[in-house]
Amino acid sequence: MTDETSINNDLSNKGHFNRADIVILGGGPAGGATALGLKALGYEVTVIAEPRPFKAVEGISERVLEGLRNAGFKLALANLPDPSPRVASWNGATNSANTEMLINRSELDNGICKDLMSAGVTVINDRVGKVSEERSGFSIQFKNSEADPVKAGFLVEARGRSAPGAGLERLRGSETVSLLQYWKGEPCQPQSAAESFEDGWAWMAAWSDGTRYLQLTFDVATANLPDKAGLIDHCNSILATLPSAQPFLEDAQPTGIIHARTSTPILCREAVGDNWIRIGDAAMAVDPLSGNGIFQALSSALQAPAVINTLLQRPENAALAKQFYQQRVDHLFHRFARIGRDFYASEERWWNNPFWATRRNWPDNEPLHQETDPDSLKVVKMPVVNNGLIEEHEVVITNDQPLGIWHLNGIPMAPVVRVLQQKEIEISPQSCLQTQLGMSPENAQGLTRWLFQNGWLSAEN
Template sequence: MTDVLILGAGPAGAAVALGLQRLGFGVRLVSEWRRFAAVEGVSQRVLEGLRQAGLSQALASAAAPSPRRVQWNGEGQSINQECLLDRPRFDAALRDDLRQAGIEVLEARVLKVESGDSGHRVQLDGGEVLSADFLVEARGRSAPLAGGRLRGPETLSLLNQWRDAPGRPGSAVESLPDGWAWMARLDDGRCYWQITLDAAARDLPPRDLLADYCAQRRRQSSLVSELFGDAALQAASLHARSSTAILFHEASGPNWLRVGDAAMAVDPLSGNGIFQSLSSALQAPAVINTLLRNPERAELARRFHQRRVEHLFHRFARTGRDFYALEQRWPDQPFWRERSTWPDAEPLHAEADIGRLRVERAPVIQGDLIEEREVVITADQPLGVWHLDGTELAPIVRALQAGRLGEALAGLAPEARRKVQGWLLAQGYRP
């Protein structure tokens, strides 16, 4: 039997595979190639996540930073940059990283998964049946939607692609009365434009007329005219996909785990999908290692994974909500009204309050396992902070609350003391 079988070789599946291999597990991946070409704009934190995961070939596939224009709430800006990722090239680089690590990637489509307490049987389209002790679901939004889940406003994205003359790369985003559009051109002339709308929009035409509909929308945009040539005004190839935010209430079981978009998928305006995929995948090897090698801590490991998946989801969802709320020209339009208030009214960042610090026991990553330790709960870190560059914070906070902070700080090395004092000040401590 294969020790661990991972379904999906995107950034989440690849990061989990490399992490598990380093822990000594036998790993095998099953993945289809992406069914449509796409490009994504990513930030430096995504590149750092790829570096941390050991995905060096995927990291090298990113283009150099290029300018991004923003037209939002009637105002235009050109103050930041993003790195464009050609997804076909990026996906091939992910497979190169896996092959260089000696991890097998089987190109096949999964037809059926049968799971039970004793393991999993996965039937592939070529007739082969694989068995595994542990299963990782990393097929992104295409993963089966079994189980309870929270869904955001139903959202549809229409992606168009065409080719123009080679030129300077760049990207842009603009708000529209009924949605928003993101667009990019690569230096080899490939062009992408995606409009995101409410899935129940009344003026959407039948599927066979969507390409013409998108071309008409592009003709109405001055930003499209500036970024692309005349080819952007014609009908182009089209791929329709759901962009609805989804959070699974159960992201793990005794012998399975959901990671990346298969655990929680966010609205594309909320944050880069690759970043959130890596965020949940980088913690997964320690969770799986605990489930398989320390089953007595299974509940603790699963709670750790679920809490962090939910925390990431709500952080990204609130980021998207605040971006939507910045567009105030069409407050009565259903698209903007629903998304500017979802998922809740909680602030993205809570104000620091030294009086709200408290110490609790919670699951943390210790080495390659999940353990329970004392952490400090803050206004902005509801999951708790265990240590600051190796200095445990719970004893510091207990000393503060007991009026013995000076004594606790005196026992630290100068550099550690300076960092802890800075952290306390950031939490609202005023000596």
């Protein structure tokens, strides 16, 4: 995230960064979104981040792009490329109907850095060294300079999968490794592809300058990978058998070493404390197969400012804030894990291969979605976000919405469910909402339609 125009990022000028209210370790989408959210709440925020050690390209969907916009990023999204073709070959079938936007993560992170500085966030461009907990908070030393440590009253861990485990209990999925090899060919139109093979799956992308990114994902325990010297030949022999890989290999040559990265799904069982919080991949890292890495990172990061604000301003509600955050991290992790599980299960050609057998049964056998049962509706008190704080309010939970729904288009749902559960049989739901809650005919009609469409009311109602 270098920015030669920023004096603040000159390492020679870092000596005055010796105190901050909140320090965020990591400046990717999760760390950036949390920083912008905290700044909007009036906090002084310092972000410590280093540039990525190697080039990385990622494919993002329109939903991810919308999430980045909603997080407040502008400069980071100023020069994104157009969507490019994406081919998926799975279970013997090939689909080329989808597209994705191939982004250079270094450029995205650099743009996020500029957005943060534009908002008044202090950005220190260095690698985090030792982090020590002190009586008044934390002390963060730097790896690459002699600058004085930064002192933080509150610490946000946003260094992704590379974040130290800190001795916290973690749930791990099947141990997985992804091997990335760069290739160089002629300039071309950007494109990407994914294809399954007997021992794993491949993701390939071509950048406009001719750089090709070819990544193979394996099961750590059963892949029988050769030693480091033989990895390139091993991966190339697999790529040579994949039809989807041929356009990426044509007139191209591998360059440099293979980069090995863990891609094991990991859930931190304790993602928040009294004066610290883990966000993004540092809290939960999902299987890259889902293609939702940035989206899930933003999902936790957008909740974090309200949680932090509550811990700092309303310490009497600390337990409530922690409950709110951990429940959402757990819920999101299992949701994405089940998406991956179901996609792995759709590959039926190598049913007994350990790679596929372990992943189609993890994390559980619970369905991704359940059809809402009207009898499952309950009004309970749960933590929610209200004006930048975590508070307890009445919400409606269902068998498919265990975290509850508080409002729908500004309408509190708990009173709606109460009056409908107590109404006389001969009274229509719409009439009940009008007479008991004073809704206009238009609002009552629209809400009644939503209740039927989403399974909160049955035909008998």
